[in-house]
Amino acid sequence: MTKRVLLIKMSSLGDIVHTFPALTDAQKALPGIQFDWVVEAPFKDLPKLHPAVNQVIVNPRLAINKNRFSLTSLQLYQEFKQKIQSTHYDAVIENQYVNKGAKVAKLAKGIKHGLTANSAHDACIAKVFDHAHYVSRSLHAIDRSRKLLALSLGYDTAFKEHTTDLDNALDYGLDLSHIELDEHNQRWQQQTGEYLVFCQATTWATKHLPIKMWIELLEKAKQAGLPVLLPWVGDKEQAQVSAMIQQAQWGEILPAQSLEQWAKLLAGARGIIGVDTGLTHLAAALNKPTLCLFGPTNPNLTAAKGRRAKTLWLNLACSPCMQTHCPREGGQVCFSQMNVDEVWGELNARH
Template identity: 35%
Template sequence: MGDVINNLPVVTDILSHFPDAQIDWVVEAPFSDIPKMHPGVKTIIPVSIRRWRKNLFKRSTWHEIKDFKQKLQNKQYDIVLDTQGLMKSALITRIAKGTRCGFAWDSAWEPLATLFYNKKFSVDKTRHAVDRYRLLAAQTFGYKPEPHINYGIVAPALTPSWLPENPYAVLLHATSRNEKLWPESAWIELGAYYKNQGIICILPWGNSSEHARSKRLAELIPDAIVPPAMRLEEAAAMLAHARGVVGVDTGLVHLTAALQKPVVAIFCGSDPAVNGLYADSPIRNLGNFGTPPTVAEVISAVEAVNKA
């Protein structure tokens, strides 16, 4: 999800220099709601590589692959841009019709991917992901990106029925790897802070283990809400109306920043210099590999972004 969100400013940049550009986006099906929020994306072409890998021996999988290939090849593109620099994305790029562009050998995360491009560009690997994608697109299309970052999205006009009428904060405790988790005791202490401020805590989840953690936390955070399973568009609406958002290194904290909402990100097992929140809105990145922030540091950051 993070890669999809970090590419949104590329769409805004291209359209600011080429207003008549028509942009299609190939995206993993579960994340297709994200580019839908950008009015500059004309057509979204879902792909299901993760699911296909697990079901390669099913006939239905090969029918889906065939349909995807036909849909992608229905149009002749001027430029086919691969911003990921991975073999899987390069193979998709190879299927599409048009001049294929991507990172050079010294810049791609999987250098063999460069074999599938017609034009290749170098971008410093140590730059933040948003910068890397924007600079790659700028070299591809021949413009200089503006210093301002504009993700270009607007949250859907939805109001889930379970959302409280009172002010609420969203605590994004769930993430893809255990080393990125912040201790449950810390979340409980943060929840007590919000309770004292008269703010209800919402504890989203995405799978059964995360659901169980949300319920454990809700038992110890007064008035906390464990919401039902949500689509991304519903999650975006929830984040857009929150009084505060705090989360570990996960896609929804990046989505909050893209929506230009104040947010504090907690890093316990990843480096915020490369993958941290990156926006012109009030944000804070706290912690790093093996050095998670304290609850006091998080509360201080919450108060700072809310005043910004």
Template identity: 30%
Template sequence: MSRILIVRTSSLGDLVHMLPAISDIAANVPDAKIDWIVEESFAEIPAWHPAVDTVIKVAHRRWRKAWWSASVRKERRLLGERLRDVKYDVVLDMQALLKSAWLVRQTQGVRHGLDWRSAREPLASLFYDVRHRVEFWQPAVIRQRTLASLTFGYTFSGAPDFGLQRFSSSRAVHKLPEDDKDYAVIMPSASRPDKLWPDQDWRAVFKRLLDSGCGLRLLAGNAEEDRRARELIAQIPDAEVLPRLSLTDVAKVLAGARLMVGLDSGLTHLSAALGRPTIGIYRASTPVRTPLVGASYTASLGDRGESPSREVVLAAVEQALAA
């Protein structure tokens, strides 16, 4: 048995992009036993993949608020003891940040990661025993699959397998509660104002989806996003803002949707990975490195500083509806 530790703690979209690399490892490394260190708020994601044996939680986001408190020091000590207690054949840092290197240095095993030129934070490369060159401006899914293949010595091929088959039956059961109509999932909010798309353009998309027979389910991650979503659908029938759900429950809703339209967010990337027709609207980031990837129709529209027009998005909606 090959004991493997994957280090990738966040964020949601990046973790989704990791999943095909895990499928590749499982297919190419005989008897692989894969553990994965992940931020506690995203621990559901690696647990979805059937090849992941153990999910080890870290809490950087919570710890940094009180790094030197007695409780946080205890949690960090216990995590370090757990990491040092297991001898891994390979420890693979697929994040290449100093915060992930801090975890790697506490492990036992041959430590692999990106080299100085490839790492987002080059100093992280100093903590690895074996360093790999992976060109930075590649789509994230390809970049992660490449790093895994270089580490374990195989050549990957074929379409990415996200390992999300557990959600394949969700399409038949997650309908609007009042009837059996199709629904579209909408993600109109973001943490940064420069990612937002104009309200009047969203309403044009809503009208086309409603005309096609789709109800609308809007996602919101906090109180401000909830307020914005409710304003967008004010006086629009057959539309609702979903309450806060676990990531697993959100994945079930996405898997049951006819299509999704969302800003560039982790949930939009999750929709594509689940094989649903998905349209992503990019305004403050580029789709060159993080395009939507999935088995169904996807459209990654816009670019950093270049908002996609209403007409372009509506044209993509027509293709998604046909898909």
């Protein structure tokens, strides 16, 4: 009999990518297992990249929050609740570790699993679960998900046996064979392995690489004759990327893309340079030559992991500060002290 599991991991892009190896573990330990995965709308295409995912259930929380007391919001909530409760699951696993995930778990039918009060981000959620499991907060995000699913589904011994060498044992299990590039992007298929992607888009101000460094990296790519694609999010960043391209006289900015399209474009790239952002982690998951540049965040917890990925981080006295705004009077140094030649060399060393 097929085991049906509801997995609750709704955001962010990088966090969702970090969850994929746990599904692969579950497939190996419990052949035929199927997951229904609850995500927020911006990430609805991502879980479909893993063959263990049966269906994606979109949590309309973001749409509801825009107009909480409207009739439309009430209808969205009722439809979501009905969808969640249409299946009695063998296990419901809250893998978000916070209140918004626990609220979804509470709606679902099935034995509920999550973290203990002293290992979740929101301690109060532990009371929602039938089984609360302790998973150390000092583990990398990938290992936290792998450990939680192993404990929840009863194959903890198998988990221990398969994680002696994290980078080499990692199997994200992603399948992009069903994705076709749209007409705007099909020309890149003829250049597979001959272009780069620079992932500069991120949420925190402190995680942004200085524009000057991106321009210098674009110039390096120009000298090597390697086209560069640059993702963007929002009008402000689109304008910034366009200005960088104009100054370097190199690079290309594409129209807004779905995550499926970006996954396919990343899979065809020669290499990827990016900051600590979701697309960079997705590139690492696709086993592409990936260089992830860390500044204020902690690589011990969220470094890009993959057989051809490397995280570059300057272990300064002030880092990782985990601050969204740099508290230093002289400004951010965790990136400004990086050497562009070293960054470029490290990317080439990934091949």
